[in-house]
Amino acid sequence: MTVEIICVGTELLLGNIVNTNAAFLAEQCADLGLSCYYQTVVGDNRERLLATVKTGLERSDILLFSGGLGPTKDDLTKETVAEALGLPLVEDASSRKLIADYFAMRGMMPTENNWKQALIPQGAWCIENKNGTAPGVGICQDGRYVFLMPGPPNELKPMFTESIVPFLRKLEKDVIASVTVKVVGIGESAAETLVADLMEEQSNPTLAPYAKTGEVHFRITAKAESREAAQALIAPMKKELEARFGAHVYTTKTEVTLEQALAELLMGKGYTMTTAESCTGGMIAARMVNVPGISQVLKAGFVTYANEAKAGFLGVKRETLRTYGAVSAQTAEEMAKGAAQAAGADVAVSVTGVAGPDGGTLDKPVGLVYIGCYVRGQVWTTEHRFSGNRAKIRESTTAAALVQLRKRILEYQAKEGEGTDGRE
């Protein structure tokens, strides 16, 4: 069945808040095997809301509404949906009682417009709101289902998962499963070219590429009558992608991030890691610390933004800084070595570059970055030229540093004949 998410609220149209309800509901629906083709945001305006409801009823089997159930006169969702469906509003005794209890419990008197929340379209059913006064509403008409939920995420989310998901599960017998093959060290177009034939013939499972900074994610999604059957459909395509991308694949788990894959690679070897950052100014360490339990791996990191700091904390030779400059392969190499030594770490990654907007020269333009990787005595340096604004260059540098370090650890292990490909 198809589902449409309609979020009602002027604060969304003004950009006062980000629409996290839509993302939450969309993800939940995908897990339920429901196809979501449209999300709409509309304000608390009768005409436009009415038009949106009618369009939704024409093109989707299930409409999920968020917002506009409050007691104020701005809240029009229930009235307008009822109008679109040609249903009168009637008072629901149970929700009138719930509202009375809610206020009694707080020793407050409900105002007249609070009782408005006890009205529901004829033939609809109330959905209890354990976290607020506005009850949800469920409506079934001509094989179409409409659910009205309050806008506050802490009211909508439990209401949806506890009361609406079980209902929807009965409607959709197919389930959807998906895995994400995450690839690094290869550009989006090049990566897609490598699997162009698979994209051609895709139907079930489907294959969709998502470009991230420094990464390409391929999401394989299958629909079947059981989770097992869906996973069986996914398996061969997953195997094929892993074969084609080889060590470029760092994980096939949707929830595993690059920093997590790197952390698990390090933990697997019992290696400790440190960082020496100039232009990224702590972003690499911060990304590693995204991983819970990283203290096993990352004991310390250095932000050495000034030359004094590079010399003082990492032992970069003044001679090196004078001769080659702070932004040079030589400096990156000494930063990585020095950081590993200072922190007593097995591996270290260093970055030094020109993030801009100022400080670029003809031979050292904005976007020029050197990355140094140290793995147990061995050091590699690479030169990178990133484009974009200061934020983009630093983000690209951070991703590239993690990709480079992972690559070097795998190379080091391969040489050591420890052959693991570092995937989860």
Add this chain to the structure above:
Amino acid sequence: MTVEIICVGTELLLGNIVNTNAAFLAEQCADLGLSCYYQTVVGDNRERLLATVKTGLERSDILLFSGGLGPTKDDLTKETVAEALGLPLVEDASSRKLIADYFAMRGMMPTENNWKQALIPQGAWCIENKNGTAPGVGICQDGRYVFLMPGPPNELKPMFTESIVPFLRKLEKDVIASVTVKVVGIGESAAETLVADLMEEQSNPTLAPYAKTGEVHFRITAKAESREAAQALIAPMKKELEARFGAHVYTTKTEVTLEQALAELLMGKGYTMTTAESCTGGMIAARMVNVPGISQVLKAGFVTYANEAKAGFLGVKRETLRTYGAVSAQTAEEMAKGAAQAAGADVAVSVTGVAGPDGGTLDKPVGLVYIGCYVRGQVWTTEHRFSGNRAKIRESTTAAALVQLRKRILEYQAKEGEGTDGRE
């Protein structure tokens, strides 16, 4: 004029990502005085996208598209919009050159599908993308305006503000001016209560609160026939807010960030700064490095995630760690002092806390954070209890650390009788 925001992407329909582009564009349009009545999310599907474009063209003057401009065959926005408008696609020489240069700079060969990005609808104009390969597109037809932007926020945001906002400003004959009074160190509801009366009677200028992590932004927007007239309408309300929030206001400039305000405060005094981070793992230093030219202020920073690192690099006493634990006011204090000494900095900020999801105890639950601030020999520590997941707790900690440090520097200066309120 009316504007409609149409975001194209299966990732959004699957709930893989939250639609921050829509919130960003909506906020920008509100600033421009454009009325946004609809936001739509649709997938990379020709028929549904075509229907969405046609509906948008019927009901709105300006359509803003995000996503679907990439090189892959999933990316259909440009083709589909051109079809809806009845325009053929033609190659744009300048963007072909930009793409060639982009790859040449990286010593890479563009693949065939990269050239697809150089195609634009006949009569349209290209909008340079400084942060990626997909150029934006601007189209004007029968008094309607359509803008196509890439999906990645770090490409869309600068493209919109730098290239499209100036264009849209010309369309609206009334001039919109706005200032943002940015407030820290006071909660959202408390802040809103303080100006409830102003929110009540608002018309022109309008007053809209935006809650950010650790900050509340009040945007004052006025519409008038000239910039001067609009600014004249804004001035009294701005003055009133500054009076009510006092030193909680760190800037009234929309573009100035908290880290920038702090950096300018430090530069003004010629102070240098350092950081000692545990649970944030480099996020505080990384935020300071967002500010170009920060090398004047931030020479070095420490990520001391493990106790050994806190003791080794910052000289935190083993005794202190044993007696009070790593997450304690005492440790935060010694971290701040030790970092300032090690880096020879005038001011230092330290954080140590339990970011979770594990590691919480009854007396030291997840979310407990201690922040230490050192200013030229004086040290302050504060205890904080943040909620949310690991990422949210670390983000809140980072913001609170900058807020605390700013507060302490202002207090220090006030005591020194150097009375400046630290605003730009």
